[in-house]
Amino acid sequence: MFPDFQKQKPHVAVVGLGYVGLPLALGLAKHMPVTGFDISARRVQELKRGEDSNRETDAAELRATSCRFTSDENDIGDCSVFIVTVPTPIDAHNEPDLTAVRQATAQVGRHLKKGDIYVLESTVYPGVTEDVCGKILEDVSGLKCGVDFFLGYSPERINPGDTEHTVETITKVVSGQTSVVTEFLAAIYGSVNRGNVFKATNIKVAEASKAIENAQRDINVAFINEITMVLNKLGLCSHDVLDAARTKWNFLPFTPGLVGGHCIGVDPYYLARCAQNLGHEPEVILSGRRINDGMGAYVAERIDRIWNERTSPAGPRARVLLLGFTFKENINDIRNTKVVDIIARLKALGHTVVVHDPHADPHMVAEEYGVELLTTLAAAGPFDCLALVVAHEIYAKMSDQTFADLLGGKGGIIYDLKGLWRRRSFGPEFAYQCI
Ligand SMILES: NC(=O)c1ccc[n+]([C@@H]2O[C@H](COP(=O)([O-])OP(=O)(O)OC[C@H]3O[C@@H](n4cnc5c(N)ncnc54)[C@H](O)[C@@H]3O)[C@@H](O)[C@H]2O)c1
Known part of the structure; x- marks a missing residue:
């Protein structure tokens, strides 16, 4: 049915050139012809200029690639494998929003030919590839799914900013509508990562595997966040307790914190919706979500409490x-950052909040969240409280003088959500509090 992969490489379209699609397109293009299509002309222009605002790749790699970048849908017409890597967010009611998947699938449907393969990589709940995408492709193309064209699903596991776990090193789960499709996809993906491919039993198995990977992580962090709230009531630093517990061989090394971003705080809602559609109330999954979504307010209230203890309410x-x-x-990824919850709660409690970040783009932060960002600490302040909420490396290296300057030389509260400054010794004028 499909040409011999070793003799004739397929022309692959990667649809959506974001954090997931771009590295995949670049990796595949080292082994076969690839067209990278993104609906955003701005994104395609920057890639053509050799720039990646996501900072996942560099100008040299973008200039060297044979991948053809385009925002013209017609350019994917001569491809035979279509890999869709578009966003799968949630809406204001925490419900899965498949708008981009539906739109991208319809675009592919307009160019689908007999013998083509459609592969979804976006994170979804089990059933979306076959029941949602397969149906759209049939409706738009007039072809028959499983007869004229075939489906596949291959979840993505890359992690923004992680240079160790990349498309070339991670085990890739692949699945196809038939065993022949699975083998063909295994050959395509395996060419990027030296055959490090796991062939899932079927498409729904592969979809479910991704959804539970992220839900498991969310629940593990939620457990530690909940334990942290209890430990704080006991007057204990949770990082001290975790250090001790971690010496047991099978204690899992999670730490307390905010759960934001495009994946961990979002994907469990896809799994929850799937469970609810099947008549099962997903108690653990949704409890985990509630705890993690409440962490920003919790941190703000802790800071407020420490302040009130030092002054008066x-x-x-x-x-x-x-x-x-x-x-x-x-x-520099600011998607779904939960720092905004800390800001909102602190402001609601009457405090003045200033935010610094060395990596985030201040224009994007202002545009998307209405927050004015400091990009340098020089001449900032003085403040009553410094609260470390994201463990950027530069904060670990802050000098004693910087602490003193930021607090106006008079001491003050130092709140440490990530336990980054636990080993430092602060003078008696500082009220240091580690979560
Ligand atoms: N970011 C991660 O680290 C990561 C890891 C694993 C899985 N995922 C999953 O991968 C998927 C993609 O995530 P991402 O982080 O790459 O998203 P992203 O927002 O970085 O990129 C998505 C790209 O798709 C483009 N796009 C949107 N609709 C389109 C359409 N109809 N046609 C063509 N292009 C379109 C956007 O312009 C954007 O450039 C999501 O389902 C996500 O959950 C992401």
Whole structure:
């Protein structure tokens, strides 16, 4: 049915050139012809200029690639394998929003020919590839799914800013509508990562595997966040307790914190919706979500409480400097950052909040969140409280003088959500609090 992969490489279209699609397109293009299509002309223009605002690749790699970047849908017409890597967010009610998947699938449908393969990589709940995408492709192309064209699903596991786990090193789960399709996809993906491919039993198995990977992580962090709340009531630093517990061989090394970004805080809602559609109420999954979504407010209330203990609840409110805005450390990704929850709650409690981040783009932060970002700490302050909320490497290296300067030489509160400064010794004028 499909040409011998070793003799004739397929022309692959990667649809969606974001954090997932771009590295995949670049990796595949080292082994076969690839057209990278993105609906955003701005994104395609920057890639053609050799720039990647996501900072996942560099100008040299973009200039060297044979991948053809385009925002013209017609350019994918001569491809025979279509890999879709578009966003799968949630809406304001935490419901899966498949708008981009539906739109991208319809675009592919307009160019689908007999013998083509459609592969979804976006994170979804089991059933989306076959029941949603397969149906759209049939409706738009007039072809028969499983007869004229075939489906596949291959979840993506890359992690923004992670240079160790890349498309070339991660085990890739692949699945196809038939065993022949699975083998063909295994050959395509295996060419990028030296055959490090796991062939899932079927498409729904592969979809479910991705959904539970992220839900498991979310629940593990939620457990630690909940335990942290209890430990804090006991007056204990959760990082001290975790250090001790971690010496047991099978204790899982999770740490407390905010759960933002495009994946961990979002994907469990896809799994929850799937469970609910089947008449099962997903109690653990949704409890985990509730705890993690409440962490921003919890942190703000802790800071407020420490302030009130030092002054008085009726006294002046604090000037707080939050250190970090991105959804995790050492990257510029601000999608679904939960630092905004800390800001909102601190402001609601009457405090003044200033935010610093060395990686986030201040224009994007202003545009998307209405937050004015400091990009340098020089001449900032003075503040009553410094709160480390994202463990960017530069904060670990802050000098004693910087702490003193930021707090106006008078001491003050140092709140440490990530336990980054636990080994430092602060003078008696500082009230250091590690979560
Ligand atoms: N970011 C990650 O680290 C990561 C990891 C694993 C899985 N995922 C999953 O991969 C999928 C993609 O995530 P991402 O982080 O790459 O998203 P992203 O927002 O970085 O990129 C998506 C790209 O798709 C483009 N796009 C949107 N609709 C399109 C359409 N109809 N046609 C063509 N292009 C379109 C956008 O312009 C954007 O450039 C999501 O389902 C996500 O959950 C992401």
